[in-house]
Amino acid sequence: MTLDDLTKSSGEWLKGTGPESDIVMCSRIRLARNLADFPFTNRASRAEKAEIEAHATSAFAAAKLDLDYIDVNALSPLDRQFLVERQIISRELSSSEGPRGVALSSHENVAVMVNEEDHLRVQYMLSGFRLAEVWDAVNKIDDLLEEQLAFAYSPQLGYLTACPTNVGTGIRVGVLLHLPGLVQNKQIDKVFRALQKINLAVRGLYGEGSQASGDFYQISNQQTLGKSETELIRILTDVVPQVLHYERNARNTLLTERREHLHDQVSRAYGVLKTAQRISSEETMLLLSSVRMGINLGLIDDLSISVVNELFIQTQPAFLQKLGGKELGVEERNIARATYLRTRLSNGRQAPRHER
Amino acid sequence: MTCQHCAKPASVHLTERRQGERREIHLCAACARKAGLALPDSPPNLALDAVVQDLIVANVGELVGELAQIVCPGCGMKYMEFRASGRFGCPDDYRVFAVGLHGILTRYHGASRHVGKSPRPRTRAGDRLRLRAQLKAAVAREDYEEAARLRDQLKAEELHA
Numbered sequence: 001m002t003l004d005d006l007t008k009s010s011g012e013w014l015k016g017t018g019p020e021s022d023i024v025m026c027s028r029i030r031l032a033r034n035l036a037d038f039p040f041t042n043r044a045s046r047a048e049k050a051e052i053e054a055h056a057t058s059a060f061a062a063a064k065l066d067l068d069y070i071d072v073n074a075l076s077p078l079d080r081q082f083l084v085e086r087q088i089i090s091r092e093l094s095s096s097e098g099p100r101g102v103a104l105s106s107h108e109n110v111a112v113m114v115n116e117e118d119h120l121r122v123q124y125m126l127s128g129f130r131l132a133e134v135w136d137a138v139n140k141i142d143d144l145l146e147e148q149l150a151f152a153y154s155p156q157l158g159y160l161t162a163c164p165t166n167v168g169t170g171i172r173v174g175v176l177l178h179l180p181g182l183v184q185n186k187q188i189d190k191v192f193r194a195l196q197k198i199n200l201a202v203r204g205l206y207g208e209g210s211q212a213s214g215d216f217y218q219i220s221n222q223q224t225l226g227k228s229e230t231e232l233i234r235i236l237t238d239v240v241p242q243v244l245h246y247e248r249n250a251r252n253t254l255l256t257e258r259r260e261h262l263h264d265q266v267s268r269a270y271g272v273l274k275t276a277q278r279i280s281s282e283e284t285m286l287l288l289s290s291v292r293m294g295i296n297l298g299l300i301d302d303l304s305i306s307v308v309n310e311l312f313i314q315t316q317p318a319f320l321q322k323l324g325g326k327e328l329g330v331e332e333r334n335i336a337r338a339t340y341l342r343t344r345l346s347n348g349r350q351a352p353r354h355e356r
Numbered sequence: 357m358t359c360q361h362c363a364k365p366a367s368v369h370l371t372e373r374r375q376g377e378r379r380e381i382h383l384c385a386a387c388a389r390k391a392g393l394a395l396p397d398s399p400p401n402l403a404l405d406a407v408v409q410d411l412i413v414a415n416v417g418e419l420v421g422e423l424a425q426i427v428c429p430g431c432g433m434k435y436m437e438f439r440a441s442g443r444f445g446c447p448d449d450y451r452v453f454a455v456g457l458h459g460i461l462t463r464y465h466g467a468s469r470h471v472g473k474s475p476r477p478r479t480r481a482g483d484r485l486r487l488r489a490q491l492k493a494a495v496a497r498e499d500y501e502e503a504a505r506l507r508d509q510l511k512a513e514e515l516h517a
Contacts, residue, residue, distance in 0.1 A: 040443065040445060043432075043445035117443070143476065150485035153475050156470060157450055157461075158470030159470075160444075160450050168472065169470070169473060171472075199466075223464075225467050226468070227472070228471045280365075282365065286365060
């Protein structure tokens with residue numbers, strides 16, 4: 001698999017399938033793990049990082065996980081940005097130095113970062129609200145890796161991580177939610193505050209907040225010590241349905257009290273995306289968010305949700321440049337973005353074919 | 357609606373009242389940030405590094421003097437370096453700097469003891485890594501007797517592999 005192959009497909013997590021997928025884009029769990037006899041990445045020499053990487057890649061092979069290893073250190077800045085946009089690697093892994101990489105499964109459900117803040121960051125993602133399934137999958141991968149590698153672990157403190165905020169289970173349980181209703185009725189701040197009170201973190205699609213990220217918000221646990229993995233997952237599975245309930249209420253109110261206004265907003269957004277000749281990333285995200293909600297509320301019926309989900313990722317700067325095969329300035333990207341949107345939204349409204 | 361400062365779409369809309377006159381302000385996210393206006397729809401800033409540093413400073417108190425003297429024999433990490441970065445240098449640091457850790461963990465996690473998954477018994481490959489770690493630690497603390505024992509054990513394991 002090459003990065004160019006990736007431009008022709010998209011991750012399973014964008015398919016828009018699974019429970020509650022009108023609001024829950026995907027469920028994701030990551031585990032932080034470190035090899036017992038090496039310094040943490042921030043303290044490891046180049047040679048030690050290379051050794052860690054070698055241990056990791058041979059463990060992936062021995063565990064028969066069927067992953068492709070991408071050597072991030074050998075990638076151009078554009079390719080690294082491309083992987084960040086796809087949620088495969090973190091900004092931190094993209095911008096750090098020395099031997100590092102990511103092992104990826106064919107549908108991008110599994111992504112194991114090597115030499116990020118921790119030696120291994122094992123991530124599993126599925127579209128929709130399916131945390132129990134995600135936990136089963138990531139737990140199994142962790143078991144297989146544990147047969148090959150000695151992880152730093154203490155009976156008192158659990159899995160030892162570079163930052164004490166991850167120690168214990170090393171788990172981050174998260175869901176990516178699309179909340180345009182709560183943004184429009186301005187209740188979103190209230191929801192954030194309530195979540196914070198019970199120790200959950202809220203971030204935007206790429207870490208940042210605001211509508212610039214298409215009304216997408218990631219909710220995840222902060223506590224990793226003193227509660228088991230299943231307890232931490234249960235907190236999310238208890239709380240997320242309440243957020244979904246508020247979002248659906250907000251959407252229904254918009255639909256009943258401001259139907260014409262909403263229909264107009266959604267149709268205009270769709271119209272601009274289908275016909276614009278140049279468009280910024282920020283405006284694209286804003287309009288795609290309206291269109292996504294419009295599909296879910298039955299106001300748009302000739303476009304599939306998976307295409308819109310993909311477009312959130314495929315209108316990002318690095319994707320457009322990979323597609324064009326060259327680096328593009330801001331203005332060139334705005335033209336390329338509009339051209340790509342027109343093509344995807346007018347001709348065959350299907351996802352690009354998945355060839356591997 | 358476009359931003360009043362640039363042509364980008366506005367996402368921050370404010371109404372200002374000055375001497376009885378109403379004035380509407382429409383800005384894009386970037387210009388609003390420049391103007392020092394908080395974005396109403398952005399989640400609370402999660403400056404984790406700052407959170408960790410504050411926790412460290414707030415919870416080690418009078419222990420700082422004692423902790424400042426400690427250097428990890430394994431990775432060479434000094435306590436002050438941990439305090440500045442919020443990151444440990446190696447797994448052993450949790451033991452080396454244990455004195456100052458309890459308060460930080462309790463404040464952040466509301467707990468100081470792990471509950472949950474523990475590693476299952478490993479195959480020989482894992483054992484060898486563990487032995488190598490123990491050997492390195494033994495050498496670091498100049499326990500040569502233990503180091504020799506571990507070295508022999510490691511050799512035996514490697515012959516079996």
